[in-house]
Amino acid sequence: MTFSSEPRQSSAVSREVEFRIRENEDQVRWDRLFGNESPVEVEIGCGKGRFLINSAMAFPGINYIGIERALRYFRIMKERVVRRELDNVRLLRDDAVYFVERFIPDGAVSAYHIYFPDPWPKKRHRKRRLFNTRFLEEIERTLASEGTLDFATDYVEYYEEIHALLEASDRLDALEEIPERVRELGRDLTNFETKYTAEGRAIYRGAYVKP
Numbered sequence: 643m644t645f646s647s648e649p650r651q652s653s654a655v656s657r658e659v660e661f662r663i664r665e666n667e668d669q670v671r672w673d674r675l676f677g678n679e680s681p682v683e684v685e686i687g688c689g690k691g692r693f694l695i696n697s698a699m700a701f702p703g704i705n706y707i708g709i710e711r712a713l714r715y716f717r718i719m720k721e722r723v724v725r726r727e728l729d730n731v732r733l734l735r736d737d738a739v740y741f742v743e744r745f746i747p748d749g750a751v752s753a754y755h756i757y758f759p760d761p762w763p764k765k766r767h768r769k770r771r772l773f774n775t776r777f778l779e780e781i782e783r784t785l786a787s788e789g790t791l792d793f794a795t796d797y798v799e800y801y802e803e804i805h806a807l808l809e810a811s812d813r814l815d816a817l818e819e820i821p822e823r824v825r826e827l828g829r830d831l832t833n834f835e836t837k838y839t840a841e842g843r844a845i846y847r848g849a850y851v852k853p
C-alpha cells in the first residue's frame with residue numbers, strides 16, 4: 643500500500659488523500675494509511691463524493707475510504723476533499739471489488755455504503771453488477787462484528803436481486819432502519835439520490851448488520 647506522490651500537486655493534503663494499490667503488496671493497514679486507529683467505513687462507487695464528504699465532515703472520529711473508478715468523478719471528488727482539508731478521508735481510483743477481495747483484512751470495516759450501484763439493465767450486462775454471491779461473501783468477511791452494510795437504488799429489479807442475496811446470507815441480519823450515522827445526514831445523501839428524488843422516482847433502501 644503506497645501513498646501517491648503526484649509531482650504537480652503542491653499541498654500535503656492533496657498528496658496524501660489518494661492512495662494506490664500494487665499487486666504484490668500486503669493487505670492494507672488502516673492505521674498506517676490514516677495515522678490513527680479510528681474505525682473505518684468504506685463507500686463504493688462514490689461518484690462526486692457528496693455522501694463521503696458530508697459524512698467525513700459530520701463524523702471526524704471516523705475514517706472514510708472512498709472508492710471510485712471513473713476518473714472524471716474521482717477528480718471532482720478528490721478536489722473537493724482536498725479543498726476541505728479532510729484528513730479522515732482517503733481515496734482510491736480503482737476497481738472496488740479487486741480492492742476489497744485482495745487488500746482488506748478480515749473484520750476491518752465498520753460500515754460499507756453502496757448508493758446507486760450501476761444497474762446494468764440489459765440482460766447480457768447483468769454479470770457486471772457489483773452485487774453477486776462472491777462479492778457479498780467478501781463484504782461478510784471484511785465487516786467487523788456489529789459492522790453494517792447499507793445500500794440504495796432506484797432500480798426495483800436490482801433491489802429485489804440484492805435483497806434476495808442478502809436474505810440468503812446467514813452472516814448478515816436485516817436492520818429495521820438505516821444506520822444512525824447515515825440517518826443523521828438526512829435526505830438527498832448522494833448526487834444521484836438528489837437527481838432521482840427531484841424526478842419523483844422511488845428509492846429502495848436496505849440495511850444489514852453482521853451480528
Ligand SMILES: C[S@@+](CC[C@H](N)C(=O)[O-])C[C@H]1O[C@@H](n2cnc3c(N)ncnc32)[C@H](O)[C@@H]1O
Nearest residue numbers: 687688689710711712737738757758832833834
Ligand atoms: C450510478 S453512480 C452513483 C454515484 C454515487 N454513489 C451517487 O449516488 O451519486 C455509480 C458509480 O459507481 C462507480 N463504480 C461502479 N462499479 C465500480 C467498481 N467496481 N469500483 C469502483 N467504482 C465503481 C461508477 O464509476 C459510478 O461512478
